[in-house]
Amino acid sequence: MHAACLGVIWVGWSWGAVSVALALYLVRMFAITGFYHRYFSHRAFKTSRVTQFAFALLGASAVQRGPLWWAAHHRKHHRHSDTEEDVHSPRHHGFWWSHMGWITSPANFATDLEAVPDLAQYPELRFLDRFDILVPIVLAVTLFVVGGWQWLVWGFFVSTVVLFHCTCFINSLAHVLGRRRYQTGDDSRNSLLLALVTLGEGWHNNHHRFPGAARQGFFWWEVDLTYYALQILQRFRLVWDLRPVPQRVLDEA
Numbered sequence: 001m002h003a004a005c006l007g008v009i010w011v012g013w014s015w016g017a018v019s020v021a022l023a024l025y026l027v028r029m030f031a032i033t034g035f036y037h038r039y040f041s042h043r044a045f046k047t048s049r050v051t052q053f054a055f056a057l058l059g060a061s062a063v064q065r066g067p068l069w070w071a072a073h074h075r076k077h078h079r080h081s082d083t084e085e086d087v088h089s090p091r092h093h094g095f096w097w098s099h100m101g102w103i104t105s106p107a108n109f110a111t112d113l114e115a116v117p118d119l120a121q122y123p124e125l126r127f128l129d130r131f132d133i134l135v136p137i138v139l140a141v142t143l144f145v146v147g148g149w150q151w152l153v154w155g156f157f158v159s160t161v162v163l164f165h166c167t168c169f170i171n172s173l174a175h176v177l178g179r180r181r182y183q184t185g186d187d188s189r190n191s192l193l194l195a196l197v198t199l200g201e202g203w204h205n206n207h208h209r210f211p212g213a214a215r216q217g218f219f220w221w222e223v224d225l226t227y228y229a230l231q232i233l234q235r236f237r238l239v240w241d242l243r244p245v246p247q248r249v250l251d252e253a
Contacts, residue, residue, distance in 0.1 A: 001063070001157060001160065001161055001164075002161055004153065004157040005153070005157050005158050005161055007149070007152075007153040007157065008153055008154065008158065010149075011149045011150040011153050011154075012150065013150070013154065014150060016147070016151075017147065017150045017151055017153075017154035017155065018154060020143070020147065020151055020154060020155040020159075021154040021155050021158050021159040022159075024139075024155055024156075024159045025159045025162060025163050026199070027058060028058055028059070028061055028062040028159075028160075028163055029062075029163055029166070029167075029198065029199050030058075030199060030225075030226060030229055031055050031056075031058035031059040031061075031062065032059050032062055032064060032070075032163075032167055033198060033199050033200060033201050033226040034055070034199075034226045034229060034230055035052075035055035035056065035058075035059055035067070036056075036059045036064070036067055036070045036071065037070075037074065037201070038214055038226065038230075039052070039055070039239075040056070040067045040068075040070065040071040040116075040119060041070070041071040041074040041075060042211050042212050043118070043212070044212055044213060044214040044242065044243045045214050045230065045234075045239050045240065045241055045242045045243060046239065046240050046241045047238065047239045047240070048238070049122070051238050051239065052122075052125075053122075053124050053125070053128075056125060056128055057128065057135055060128055060132045060135040060136070061135045061136055061138075061139045062136075062160065062163055062164070062167075063136045063160050063164065064103075064164065064167065065103075065129075065132050066111065066125075066128050066129030066130070066132035067119065067125055067128065067129060068111050068113065068116050068119050068120060068125055068126065068129040069111040069129055069132075071115075071116050071119060072111055072112045072113070072115040072116045073087065073108065073112075075115050075116070076112070076115060077171075078208070078211055081184075081185070081186035081188070081208060082175065082185075082186035082187050082188075087102050087108060088102045088103075088171040088172075089175065089187075090171075090172055090175050090176050090187070091175070091187055095172055095176065096172075098171050098172045098175070099165075099168045099169070099171060099172035099173075100164075100165075100168050102171075103168070111129055113126075136156075136160070139156060140152060140156045143155045143156050166194075166197045166198050167198065167201075169194055169197075169198070170194065170198060170201050170202070170204060173191070173194060174188060174189055174191060174194055174201075174202060174204035175187040175188055175189065175204070176189070177189060177191060178190050178191035178194070178202075178204070178205070179191075179205070180205050181205050181206065181209075181253055182205055182206070182208070182209040182252060182253070184205065184208045184209055186208055188204045188205045188207070188208035189204055189205050190202065190203050190204060190205045190206060190222075191203075191204070192222075192223070195216075195217065195222065195223055195224065196223060199224075199225040199226045199229075200215075200216050200217055200223065200224030200225050200226040200227055201216060201226070202216075203216040203217050203218065203222050203224065204216075206218045206222070209249060209252075210245055210246065210249045212243055213243055213244065213245045214227060214230055214242035214243050214244070215227035215242075215244075215245060218245050218249070218250060218253065219250075219253075227242075230242060
């Protein structure tokens, strides 16, 4: 995947190809942050079965495995954050392992369905989790058919690799660099830069203080594009019951 990005040397660039790459980055990042993370992992809001599956498909196209796998590992991360049992803790396993080593290790390929019984009840999600590679293949083929090699390289490979690393920065950098508002029992930190490139996930210390909230930017000056997008979806009744941050948590700040 990373090596394929070198294809930009041969295919060149165009505003169309770069625009497709940016659009697919934003849409798929929202599927990861809004649904893989805040919905599937933390149940921070409610939605319909159809919408749930639609965004699970979009999330799978980001090549970060299936929604059940993602949620199961993330729930375990919160139970054991920055302890030896946390599979991607920089404190215990080093920066590069926490960034991407753990996700490429066969030891972490399996999905612990017992960790996500609320999600495992849906056969369509189990199917998607088992055959998650099909979605990226369909996306890649579609981009090639529509826009040729240039769209494939920019829209799929470049966009996906940048998306992958920006997501992984939350596991690595967001536990190393930034400010700590709350004295949580881990190393989570807040970072405006990470919040901007991940549509709001950079307010990681906030998130570890109250993981169940639909928003991670707890205050108006903390930009959280994922939360703004969820509010728009709520207006169209595609999602509802966005869980707020309790006043007691805000008062602690």
